[in-house]
Amino acid sequence: MSQNAFKDHFSAIAGAYAAARPEYPDALFDVIAAHVPADATVWEPGCGSGQATRGLAARFARVHASDPSVKQLEQHWAHEASLRGEGRVNLSVAPGERTDLADASVQLIAVAQALHWFDRERFFAECERVLAPGGVLAVWAYGDFLPPSGMEVAVADFRARIDEFWQRENHEIRAGYPGYQWPFEAVPAPPLWLTAQWGLGRFLGYLNSLSATDRCRAATGDDPVALNRPALSQAWGMAEDMRTIEWPLMLHLRRKAG
Numbered sequence: 001m002s003q004n005a006f007k008d009h010f011s012a013i014a015g016a017y018a019a020a021r022p023e024y025p026d027a028l029f030d031v032i033a034a035h036v037p038a039d040a041t042v043w044e045p046g047c048g049s050g051q052a053t054r055g056l057a058a059r060f061a062r063v064h065a066s067d068p069s070v071k072q073l074e075q076h077w078a079h080e081a082s083l084r085g086e087g088r089v090n091l092s093v094a095p096g097e098r099t100d101l102a103d104a105s106v107q108l109i110a111v112a113q114a115l116h117w118f119d120r121e122r123f124f125a126e127c128e129r130v131l132a133p134g135g136v137l138a139v140w141a142y143g144d145f146l147p148p149s150g151m152e153v154a155v156a157d158f159r160a161r162i163d164e165f166w167q168r169e170n171h172e173i174r175a176g177y178p179g180y181q182w183p184f185e186a187v188p189a190p191p192l193w194l195t196a197q198w199g200l201g202r203f204l205g206y207l208n209s210l211s212a213t214d215r216c217r218a219a220t221g222d223d224p225v226a227l228n229r230p231a232l233s234q235a236w237g238m239a240e241d242m243r244t245i246e247w248p249l250m251l252h253l254r255r256k257a258g
Helices: 011-020 027-032 053-059 070-074 078-083 118-130 151-167 168-174 201-208 210-218 224-236
Strands: 041-045 062-067 090-091 107-114 129-140 185-187 190-199 243-255
Touching: 011 151, 027 070, 027 129, 027 243, 041 053, 078 190, 107 118, 118 129, 129 168, 151 210, 151 224, 190 201, 201 224, 201 243, 210 224
Parallel strands: 041 062, 041 107, 062 090, 107 129
Antiparallel strands: 129 243, 185 243, 190 243
16 A cells, blocks of 8 residues: 555644544553553554554553554654653554564554554454464444533534535444454453543534544535534533533454464
8 A cells, every 4th residue: 555545534634633532541441451461562553643552552561553644643642752751652654554563573453443444354464464373453443422411402413514524434433343354253342431521622622623524624615613613612501611522432352363
């Protein structure tokens, strides 16, 4: 895959993505760590700006985080960590379907909110190559958030404005990757939730970070968040009020035969 061939939906909004996307819960990484030793080397393809890398680096010895988007990697959390002398993370500009890691060299492959953009046949073949016997493939994704109480109508109106700009891959992730032909044997994983406590500004920033929002803006010349902001703000209440936002978090675990 050439550097220009990947489906680049986030470079143009890399700053918004890094600033607005929610953090993954400790419970997610605790589940993964129960199946992978702490001295593991991890490959995290499609790492983006590092929302998952922080949790992986806190639990495992080494993380090789890769993404085809230079803009996303420029926003990556590991740059801050390196300034503090935390050297567990290596960053690489590379597509999800290819890595320069050696054969059978990692004990965990972790994919956060990215598998739907990969060429899965090629990616799963690369997993077979670099994952050590007994290693784990962990793939997770969150779908649509649950509107806070009293915001159902305002959120539905916003979603209706951007709905036609979601792509097939977006529908796959929102459904939890149904029908995927997974490699390796399944490992049971519990249902999880992603939860954030946000003020209005952070919530609107998250809406701005959605790929469908960016495509709507590019196609129509209108900003769907700005157009819906009065209704969303009124339903929210005081801008500084903290609201709970929840997303269903779907985790797929697969273990390669030992």
